[in-house]
Amino acid sequence: MTSLFLLQLLNRVQLGVLLFLIAAGLTLVFGIMDFVNLAHGVIYMVGAYLVVMFAGMTGSYGLGLLLTLPATLAIGLVLEALIFRRLYDRPHLDQVLATFGLVMVVTELVKIIWGQSPLSILPPDALSGSVPLVGALRYPVFRLVVIAAGLAVAVGLWLVITRTRIGMRLRAGASNRAMVGALGVDIGRLFTVIFAFGAMLAGFAGAMVAPILSVDPGMGESVLILAFVVIVIGGIGSVKGAFAGALLVGIVDTLGRSFGPIILRAVMEPSAAAQTGRVLAPMLVYVLMAAILAARPQGLFGARP
């Protein structure tokens, strides 16, 4: 029971960290630019495909990852210049539609280039082993690396946001965009930087999970919507909120899936409990979101309702 719990906890933290990497970029774009970006999930997907491709070319996952980061950064820059920049002062509806169109285009392009069937990639040899946890239970090293990398990025982001000039502008932009512009900060350039940086974080997340999950054209969608839930829970524009929300969603999701049926078994037949648990578990995250919204419509760390 304890070992199962530990294993589940690690898996959950891993999902949480992954969600944080995606939600961090998204929440900055939402909070500071007041911009709805449905295309964030496809950048995560492209990151995973790119690492598979680059690793295939160079023969090394590490090199592939190093190439993927500037590539997704460049994709972010190009998309911002071509499409997003023209939409900042448009209604949310226009933003939703244009980015939805972009989702269609990128997903189809990925299908054309890499095909429909899932790809996979092995973790690098040095990280392919596993370490003992409790007793006979072992945990893959690479998954621990994913968790560590995610936490490192979280710490790095926190340092950038609280300790640097660009971070100061970010925080100022999140609370009052017009005032920051009036004070002489080039808001357009700030937007470009945030956007490209968010794209790179999503690409990084995609590249990190490529050896764990199957790389397929649908991988961005479920994660995108979970990232929305994370942002809504944490509060739009708050990186701290994104971190708390991501861990919360990760934990609740796993607990529901692994322990829901066990708890239900106390009140109903085992087979019915397993069945009900399977149906209810995926909904738990959304119930959590609804509960938090009912108590705090602006999210846990959000400033604006």
Add this chain to the structure above:
Amino acid sequence: MTRWLMRRRVAAWLIFGGFAALPLIAAMTGDPYLVVVATRILAFAMAALALDLILGYGGMVSFGHAAYLGIGAYAVAILSRAGITDLGAHLGAAVVAGSAFALVTGAISLRTRGIYFIMITLAFAQMAYFFFVSLSAYGGDDGVTLAARSTVLGQDWLADDRVLYYAALAMLLGLYLLCVAITGSRFGRVLTGARENPLRMQAVGFTPFRFQLTAFVISGAMTAIAGVILANQASYVSPAYMNWHRSGELVVMVVLGGIGNLLGAIAGATLALLLEEWLALFTEHWRLIFGALLILVVLFSRDGLTGLFRGRAK
């Protein structure tokens, strides 16, 4: 204003007249597939109409309306499995289930606005999607094939594609007239007022929340009706009806036709589905072209198709 109303009446006659004449054209050209496609168009037109009611008039951008399509479709599947095949019962169950889901999720979603509202409606639709995906009794991800279409008075009239088509057309007409009545009424004016300036509406003595929630529930129920038609047309029900891409397509239809004038939603649904069918003739990657067109339309035209026409008239 009166001239605009006149023009809308003429446009309505043209659209519904065109739809009514379509099976005759299909019979003349000997292309029965046309009626099948047109039934799908009618179902999506209903859903787009419902979405336009809250999006165009209420300013609520729901990005989760596909959930109601799925709820309506599953109402048919679940009742049929239980041996109840009557269309009236299917519609009733769809309306009740759709209203209930809209009431609960709407009450929570409407505590927020703007970006939050878009994301939360999307998240709730996804919740419904996962619910039906894990509902293994009804096929889970694969869905279920319906044994037969809904019955009317115990008769299987709807088995004929053309009868189903005209039933769908009658429902669309009914829902359209309902929407015209709603938007023209005091209720509709309060709804529009709440979109423009909720604070002022509150000062005048209305509670915007109640009006918005009522409109949201009506819209959800209408979309569930569209789901009943869709399930009957395909004789097949699966969670794919509630995929978030479907929700996106519904928003696209409304905006493509021009928001806030009801007929635009019907025109937009027709145009989007025809474009889809047409592009699919050339390539399986039609989404690439569709998506690119969508981006271009958003970047270069503001009010969709009716906006283009209106611009020319000026």
